Amino acid sequence: MGEYLQMRGIVKRFPGVLALDQVSLSVNQGEVHALLGENGAGKSTLVKILSGAYGKDEGEILLDDQEAQIRDSHDAQNLGISIIYQELNLVDELSVAENIFLGRPFMKRGAVDWGRMFLEAKKLLDRLNVDISPRERVGRLGVAHKQMVELAKALSMQSRILILDEPTAPLTRREIETLFSVIRMLKSQQVAVIYISHRLEEVLEICDRATIMRDGRNVAVLDVADTSLDEIIRHMVGRELKEKFPKIHVPLGKELLKVEGLSAGKQVKNVCFTVREAEILGIAGLVGAGRTETVRALFGMDRKDAGEVLVDGRKITIRNPLDAIRAGIGFATEDRKSEGLVLTMGMGMNITLSSLDQFGPPLKINLQKEQKAILEYIKRLSIKTPSPLQRARNLSGGNQQKVVLAKWLLSRSRIIILDEPTRGIDVGAKIEVYHIINELVRQGAAIVMISSEMPEILSMSDRVLVMCQGRVTGLFDNDGTLTQEKILTYATMGDKQSA
Amino acid sequence: MKKSMKIAVIICLALGLMMLGFGIYAGSLGATSQALKDSAAAYNRAMAQVKAAEVLGKDTADIEIPEEVVLTPQENRLIRLHDMKDFFLIVGIDLLVVAAGAFFLSLHRKRQRDKGQELRKVSSGNNILGILIAFIVLCFNLALASDAFLTMNNFLNVFQQISINFVVAIGMTYVIISGGIDLSVGSNIALSGLLMAIMMKYWGLSVPLTILLGILFSVAIGVINGVMITYLSLPPFIATLGMMYLARGAAYTVTGGQPLYTFPKGFTDVSSRVAGIPLYGILIMLAILLIGWYGLKYTRPGRFTFAVGGNENCARLSGIDVNRTKVFVYAFSGFCCGVAALLLASRLDSAVPTNADGQEMDAIAAVVIGGTSMKGGEGSMLGTVIGILIIGVISNGLNLLGVPQGPQKMIKGALIVIAVIIDVMRRRSAESAG
Numbered sequence: 032m033g034e035y036l037q038m039r040g041i042v043k044r045f046p047g048v049l050a051l052d053q054v055s056l057s058v059n060q061g062e063v064h065a066l067l068g069e070n071g072a073g074k075s076t077l078v079k080i081l082s083g084a085y086g087k088d089e090g091e092i093l094l095d096d097q098e099a100q101i102r103d104s105h106d107a108q109n110l111g112i113s114i115i116y117q118e119l120n121l122v123d124e125l126s127v128a129e130n131i132f133l134g135r136p137f138m139k140r141g142a143v144d145w146g147r148m149f150l151e152a153k154k155l156l157d158r159l160n161v162d163i164s165p166r167e168r169v170g171r172l173g174v175a176h177k178q179m180v181e182l183a184k185a186l187s188m189q190s191r192i193l194i195l196d197e198p199t200a201p202l203t204r205r206e207i208e209t210l211f212s213v214i215r216m217l218k219s220q221q222v223a224v225i226y227i228s229h230r231l232e233e234v235l236e237i238c239d240r241a242t243i244m245r246d247g248r249n250v251a252v253l254d255v256a257d258t259s260l261d262e263i264i265r266h267m268v269g270r271e272l273k274e275k276f277p278k279i280h281v282p283l284g285k286e287l288l289k290v291e292g293l294s295a296g297k298q299v300k301n302v303c304f305t306v307r308e309a310e311i312l313g314i315a316g317l318v319g320a321g322r323t324e325t326v327r328a329l330f331g332m333d334r335k336d337a338g339e340v341l342v343d344g345r346k347i348t349i350r351n352p353l354d355a356i357r358a359g360i361g362f363a364t365e366d367r368k369s370e371g372l373v374l375t376m377g378m379g380m381n382i383t384l385s386s387l388d389q390f391g392p393p394l395k396i397n398l399q400k401e402q403k404a405i406l407e408y409i410k411r412l413s414i415k416t417p418s419p420l421q422r423a424r425n426l427s428g429g430n431q432q433k434v435v436l437a438k439w440l441l442s443r444s445r446i447i448i449l450d451e452p453t454r455g456i457d458v459g460a461k462i463e464v465y466h467i468i469n470e471l472v473r474q475g476a477a478i479v480m481i482s483s484e485m486p487e488i489l490s491m492s493d494r495v496l497v498m499c500q501g502r503v504t505g506l507f508d509n510d511g512t513l514t515q516e517k518i519l520t521y522a523t524m525g526d527k528q529s530a
Numbered sequence: 531m532k533k534s535m536k537i538a539v540i541i542c543l544a545l546g547l548m549m550l551g552f553g554i555y556a557g558s559l560g561a562t563s564q565a566l567k568d569s570a571a572a573y574n575r576a577m578a579q580v581k582a583a584e585v586l587g588k589d590t591a592d593i594e595i596p597e598e599v600v601l602t603p604q605e606n607r608l609i610r611l612h613d614m615k616d617f618f619l620i621v622g623i624d625l626l627v628v629a630a631g632a633f634f635l636s637l638h639r640k641r642q643r644d645k646g647q648e649l650r651k652v653s654s655g656n657n658i659l660g661i662l663i664a665f666i667v668l669c670f671n672l673a674l675a676s677d678a679f680l681t682m683n684n685f686l687n688v689f690q691q692i693s694i695n696f697v698v699a700i701g702m703t704y705v706i707i708s709g710g711i712d713l714s715v716g717s718n719i720a721l722s723g724l725l726m727a728i729m730m731k732y733w734g735l736s737v738p739l740t741i742l743l744g745i746l747f748s749v750a751i752g753v754i755n756g757v758m759i760t761y762l763s764l765p766p767f768i769a770t771l772g773m774m775y776l777a778r779g780a781a782y783t784v785t786g787g788q789p790l791y792t793f794p795k796g797f798t799d800v801s802s803r804v805a806g807i808p809l810y811g812i813l814i815m816l817a818i819l820l821i822g823w824y825g826l827k828y829t830r831p832g833r834f835t836f837a838v839g840g841n842e843n844c845a846r847l848s849g850i851d852v853n854r855t856k857v858f859v860y861a862f863s864g865f866c867c868g869v870a871a872l873l874l875a876s877r878l879d880s881a882v883p884t885n886a887d888g889q890e891m892d893a894i895a896a897v898v899i900g901g902t903s904m905k906g907g908e909g910s911m912l913g914t915v916i917g918i919l920i921i922g923v924i925s926n927g928l929n930l931l932g933v934p935q936g937p938q939k940m941i942k943g944a945l946i947v948i949a950v951i952i953d954v955m956r957r958r959s960a961e962s963a964g
Binding site: 369 | 839
C-alpha cells in the first residue's frame with residue numbers, strides 16, 4: 032500500500048513570519064494520521080494549503096505519485112480532499128439534504144429533484160448510521176449531528192482525503208464514540224484521514240501514525256502503537272513535562288460560597304453546592320447538562336427563578352454581573368472570543384476593564400497607575416505580548432486566557448468561576464494556566480471549575496460535582512478513588528431515568 | 531521589504547521623476563508657448579478687424595494683416611503641455627513623497643525586525659499617521675495649486691465651513707465607537723435652533739437661559755434615541771432614522787415652515803468676530819474637542835464606550851452597565867447637536883427648518899475617514915478631527931479651483947470609499963500577520 036498523499040518541502044511565508052519551513056507530511060490510504068503540535072505550530076496552515084485556502088510558496092504535493100495543483104478550494108474538492116473545520120461550515124437556514132448537496136443539487140427537467148435529493152441524503156446518513164431526517168433544518172441540530180451532516184457531505188463528494196480539525200472539541204463522550212466508529216468505517220473504505228486534535232488520549236485511541244510539528248517544522252513521525260503520551264508531549268513542547276497537572280494541596284479554609292436551590296429556566300433545577308477557601312470544586316457533566324447555565328445564573332448573566340447565594344455566610348442579591356463582581360466573584364467564560372475579551376481593545380485595557388474603580392474617580396482614570404498595574408500582571412502571569420497596547424485579538428489562545436484571569440485577579444475576586452479554562456489552548460499554556468490556578472488557591476481563593484476534560488477534573492479538583500439535565504446527580508470527594516467511569520455513570524443518570 | 535511593495539515604490543519613484551521632468555520641461559516652454567499664443571492671437575485679432583470692416587463696408591486695405599499663423603498639432607500640444615505644468619509638478623512631487631514615505635517606513639520596519647521586536651500589528655497610532663500624511667500632502671498640493679489657499683482669510687473661511695461638522699462629528703465618534711449610528715443629528719440641530727429662536731423671540735427668555743434650554747432639549751432627543759435603542763431594543767439605524775424624520779417634521783411644524791430672523795445681540799455675539807477672528811466660536815469648538823478627547827481617553831464612560839462597541843457580552847460580564855453607556859453616548863451626540871445649533875443659528879442670525887440638512891452624512895464621513903470602524907470598538911478623536919479637516923479642506927480647495935458642485939460630490943464619495951478600502955486592507959493584513 033503506497034503513500035497516497037505526500038507533501039514535501041512545503042514552505043509558507045506570511046508577512047514577517049515563516050509559518051512553514053520545509054514541512055513534509057505523508058498519509059497512506061486507509062490510515063488515520065494525526066497532525067499534532069501546539070497552537071501556532073503550523074498545523075492549520077498546512078491543512079489550509081492542502082485544502083486550497085492558502086497557496087504555498089515552495090514545495091510539492093503528490094497525490095498517488097502525481098503532482099497535484101491545488102490553487103483553490105475548488106481544485107481540492109475535485110481532487111477528493113475535504114476538510115471539516117472546528118467551526119462547522121453549514122447554512123443553518125437550509126435543510127440537511129440541501130446542505131449535503133449544497134451547490135450541486137439533483138436536477139430533473141430544469142427543476143430541483145427534491146425527492147431524489149432527500150433519498151440520496153438519507154442513504155448517506157444511513158451509511159453513517161445516524162438518525163437525522165434529511166428534511167430537518169440544520170439550525171435545529173446539535174453540534175454532533177451537524178458534524179455528521181458535514182461528514183455526509185464529504186462522503187457525497189467521494190472524498191479520498193478527509194481532514195478533521197478538532198472534531199471532538201464540542202462533543203460528549205458518547206458522541207465521540209459515534210464519530211470514531213464513522214472514522215473507522217471510512218478507514219475501511221480506504222479513505223485517508225488527517226486528524227488534528229489537542230486531546231492526545233483520543234489520538235492514541237483512533238490514530239495509526241502521528242506527524243508532530245513545532246514552530247513550523249517537522250519534529251517527528253511516530254507510529255502510535257509504539258509511542259506513549261509522554262513521548263508525544265515531549266516532542267510537541269520540546270521539553271520534558273514532569274507533570275501535566277501540577278496540583279498543589281493546601282489546607283482548606285472556611286466556607287466561602289454557598290449556593291442553595293438555584294433554579295433558572297429549563298436547564299438549572301435546584302442546584303446546591305458550597306466551596307471553601309483554597310478549594311477547587313470541579314463540575315463535570317455532559318454538554319447540555321446545565322453546568323454553564325448554572326454559573327451564568329449565579330453570576331447574574333441570566334435571570335434566576337429561585338435560589339440563594341451566600342458569600343462568607345452572608346446572603347447577597349445578584350441581579351447583574353456588577354452585583355456578583357462587587358461580592359468578589361469572577362467568571363472566566365467558556366468562550367473567550369465572544370464573551371471573555373473585547374478583542375478590539377488593547378490587552379491591557381481588557382485586564383483593567385472591571386477594576387477601573389481602583390484607578391480614580393469615574394471621570395478621571397489615572398493612566399499611569401493603570402499602566403503600572405497592567406505591567407505588574409503581565410509580569411506576574413508571564414503574558415507574552417509586545418506591549419500592553421497590543422490588541423487582545425492578536426494574542427495566542429493561552430495568553431488570551433491569562434488576560435481573562437488577570438482581569439479577575441485584579442478585580443480582587445475571591446471566588447473564581449472557570450468555565451472550560453484550558454479549552455483550545457496548547458499543552459504548554461495549559462500548564463501555565465494550572466499554575467495560575469494554584470497561585471489563586473494558595474491565596475485562599477475558592478475555585479469553581481467546569482470542565483469536559485475528565486483528566487483535568489480528576490487531577491485538579493478537590494471535590495467533584497456531577498450534573499445531568501440541570502440537576503446535581505452526584506458530589507464526591509476526590510480522594511483518589513473517584514474514576515472517570517463513576518463520573519460518567521452519574522453524568523448520564525438523568526438520561527436513564529427519563530428514558 | 532515585500533516584493534510587491536518594492537515594485538510599488540520603484541513605480542512611484544519612476545512615475546514621480548517622469549512627471550517632475552514633464553513639469554520642468556513644460557515650464558521651460560513658457561516663452562515659446564507664450565510667443566505662439568501671442569502670434570496666433572495677433573493674427574486672429576487682425577482677421578476679426580478685417581471681417582468687421584467688411585461687414586461695415588469699410589476699406590480694408592489699410593489694416594495690416596500679419597503673416598497667417600496656423601498652429602500645427604505639435605504647437606497646439608506644446609501649448610497644452612505648458613498649461614498643465616502645475617498639474618505635472620504637483621503629481622510628480624506627490625508620487626516622490628509617497629515613494630519616499632513607503633521607503634522610510636519599510637526601512638523602519640526592517641530595523642525593528644532586526645532588533646528582534648515583534649511587529650506592532652494593529653495600532654490606531656499607525657492609522658492616524660497615514661491620514662495625517664494624506665492631509666499634509668493635500669494641503670501642500672492646494673497651496674501649490676492656488677495662491678489663495680494659504681491666506682488668513684481662506685483659513686477663517688474653511689474654519690467657518692467646518693465648524694458645525696466639527697462639533698457634530700465629535701459626538702458621532704462616540705456613537706460609532708459604541709457600535710451604533712446617529713442619523714438624527716441634522717434634524718436635531720434644525721429643531722433645536724428653531725426652539726432657541728422661539729424661546730427668545732416669542733417667549734422672551736434671556737439669552738443664557740435660551741442656550742441652556744436649547745442644549746438640554748438636544749440632549750433630551752439623544753436620550754430618547756438611547757432609550758429606544760436600549761430598553762426597546764430597536765436597531766440604532768431605525769431608532770435614529772425615525773427620530774430624524776420626527777424632529778425634521780417637528781421643525782417644519784413649529785413655525786409652519788417659516789424661518790425666524792434677527793435674534794437679540796447677546797445671542798449673535800456668540801459668532802461675532804473679535805479682531806477679525808470668530809474667537810468665541812473657536813473657543814467653543816476647542817472646548818467640545820477637549821471634552822470629547824478627554825472623555826474618550828480618561829473617563830470610565832469613554833472606556834466603556836469602546837468596550838460596548840467591541841464586545842457587548844464581555845462588557846456586560848465585566849460589570850459594565852451597557853444600557854447606561856449607550857444612553858450616555860446618544861445623549862452626548864445630542865449635546866454636540868445642541869452646541870452646533872447654537873453656533874449655526876447665531877452665525878446665520880436665523881433659524882430655518884431646512885438647516886443642517888444631510889449633516890448626519892457629513893459627520894459619519896468625517897468619522898469614517900478618520901479611521902473609526904463602523905463595526906464599533908475602534909476609533910480615535912484625533913482621527914475624526916483630521917477627517918473633518920480633510921473633508922473641509924478638499925471642498926474648500928475644489929471651490930478655489932472652480933470645480934463645480936457635481937464633481938465635488940463625486941470626489942467626496944470616492945474619498946470615503948478609498949479611505950475605507952485602505953482601512954479594510956490595513957486591518958486584513960494586520961490580522962493575517964497574526
